[in-house]
Amino acid sequence: MPSASECVTTLIEEFQRRRPIRTGSLIITVYGDTIVPRGGTVWLGSLSKLLEPVGINERLVRTSVYRLTRETWLQGEKVGRRSYYSLSGPGRRRFEQAFKRVYHGVQAPWSGQWTLVLLTQMETPHRQKVRDELDWLSFGQFAPGLFAHPTLNRTEAIAALKELGAADEAIVLQTETMEPLASKPLRLQVRDSWNLDELGEHYQRFLTLFRPLWRALNEENHLGEEECFIARTLLIQEYRRVQLRDPQLPDELLPTAWEGRNAHQLCRNIYRTIYQRAERWLDRHLETAEGPLPAPGPSFYQRFGGLD
Structure with missing residues (x-):
């Protein structure tokens, strides 16, 4: 050794x-x-x-x-x-x-909530820049145009979009706490995303x-x-x-x-x-x-x- x-x-x-x-x-x-x-x-x-x-x-x-x-x-x-x-x-x-x-x-303990950002209605020139910012903020892509984050709240996501001038083109949602917090399909989705x-x-x-x-x-x-x-x-x-x-x-x-x-x-x-x-x-x-x-x-x- x-x-x-x-x-x-x-x-x-x-x-x-x-x-x-x-x-x-x-x-x-x-x-x-x-x-x-x-x-x-x-x-x-x-x-x-x-x-x-x-x-x-x-x-x-x-x-x-x-x-x-x-x-x-x-x-x-x-x-x-x-x-x-x-x-x-x-x-x-x-x-x-x-x-x-x-x-x-x-x-910190997780609440089980998710913040979702939809870019499906966003103009193409803005989309890549916003995608890059969401990636930097550690959002994962659940589906084309749909990004998710388990701990960043909706207010923080909107603030980041405002800095990019894209808040009016994105849809930002916050889910309720789910039970169970992490089902098998959700864990598999997280692993891929x-x-x-x-x-x-x-x-x-x-x-x-x-x-x-x-x-x-x-x-x-x-x-x-x-x-x-x-x-x-x-x-x-x-x-x-x-x-x-x-x-x-x-x-x-x-x-x-x-x-x-x-x-x-x-x-x-x-x-x-x-x-x-x-x-x-x-x-x-x-x-x-x-x-x-x-x-x-x-x-x-x-x-x-x-x-x-």
Whole structure:
């Protein structure tokens, strides 16, 4: 069985093999997982040093940070000859939406209601744009022109359609609570409409990638502080990538043996095991204009149901 250090090396090699290398995505992961809980701003040089062991050089970091700034994810400030970057207002809102899924896997109880959107009377030029927005909001297509969502309510759906200027062309309905909440035909429909088989394969790949590290940590758990930071960053990076595909359906509508549950538990277990050593590494290697980054705020310790 490989050691924990060898597992981290394998994770780095796996990240480097992908083309194109998702430097911008990894930087957002570092900000969301590491920098936001510690005040949100960091010196660009510190960021480059953090990512160097993953095979990302300073030039690539600078190029990616510049692109993220143009895309309004980041905002920069010059202090003397040094540049410091933090998440922008829009970037922070996107971060909160995306990372909430990562750290808080518990779903609220489902009422059994559905929001339905019918596009059957919509003019063709608008239809594709609205379909794309409904897809982004995790609606599933039950039939041609009929889209459904189990947790987004009618008011939220209408607000999204209004932003697209399409509220007057769509029919938005809310069903009553049904009994049983999830009959066999409904579960089969959900499986097809949200392509749960493909999503399950993505979760299975995550499990295959990180289970060796968890087994190794249970055997010897001698990872150094920098290795813990790298492992934690790549863990959240990979888990976040799958979460972005996940419509976050109520538990009642998911298969009994759902890979997403196992993936969340594995991510939580590894994170809880290595986060403290990663934090000690960050204490010594991240800088703001005022000096070292402050300690993480209270919300950091609420991740994954509570960190020790």
